[in-house]
Amino acid sequence: MMLYCSSCQVLVKEGGRCPACGKRKLREAQAEDPVMLMTATETKCNQIAAALDEEQIPHEERVCGLEGIASAYAGKGGISNKNIFVPYGRLQEAIDLMQSIGVTHSEVTAPDGKETAEMSPRKRFFWRAVSVVLFILLIWAVVSITDTAAEWLKSLLYS
Ligand SMILES: [Zn+2]
Incomplete structure (x- = not known):
């Protein structure tokens, strides 16, 4: 069973506590829950989005928090990072796809990824x-x- 923080939209792999907000109010991840696949630059993001479209994996891109806003202010919109979200039910498929198009593994939020170690x-x-x-x-x-x-x-x- 994979736990999910609905306010941060992140999977919680261990500890029973959201790594982003520290909340313990978690629920079981549902197949349609958006989870972060990876963070990519806008340019790379387009490539990834195209690959996901091709596999008909629904996805959503969001500009990363403050960093994105800051670089948008600086007029560097082209290099702002985006978080790419896919439904939890398609996550593994999306990860495999990223590997097949040569997006490096370290950038991908693998189910046993190290982001919880942060x-x-x-x-x-x-x-x-x-x-x-x-x-x-x-x-x-x-x-x-x-x-x-x-x-x-x-x-x-x-x-
Ligand atoms: Zn949270």
């Missing part, structure tokens, strides 16, 4: 907090070492 937003926040604390500790250490050194110098000079 840090969840909560985890990322945790590590950011930890690095802030470490930074403060480092500053404190430097300051106290400098203080000690200054005291020591003073004691040398004025004794």
Whole structure:
């Protein structure tokens, strides 16, 4: 059974928690659920869309979040990335098709793909907090070492 986060439209392979939003409210993936096949540049996207059309696999392309918007602003519309979605029921077929047209495997969201290995937003926040604390500790250490050194110098000079 494959779990699915309906708000992010991603398959959840492990952990019972959406890797994108951290939600635990997941349901079983249905054949018609759109899932992300891969991210591709607009140019590559056209090639992929044509191949999917040929196999009559329904698909949908969406400009990637902020990055896409930013590059659209910069007038680089041609190189903005797009996420390609296919129905869950056709995912494996689409992955096989991508391989047969020579779209590299690493770009494809294989069912055992490594995208779940990416840090969840909560985890990322945790590590950011930890690095802030470490930074403060480092500053404190430097300051106290400098203080000690200054005291020591003073004691040398004025004794
Ligand atoms: Zn989600």
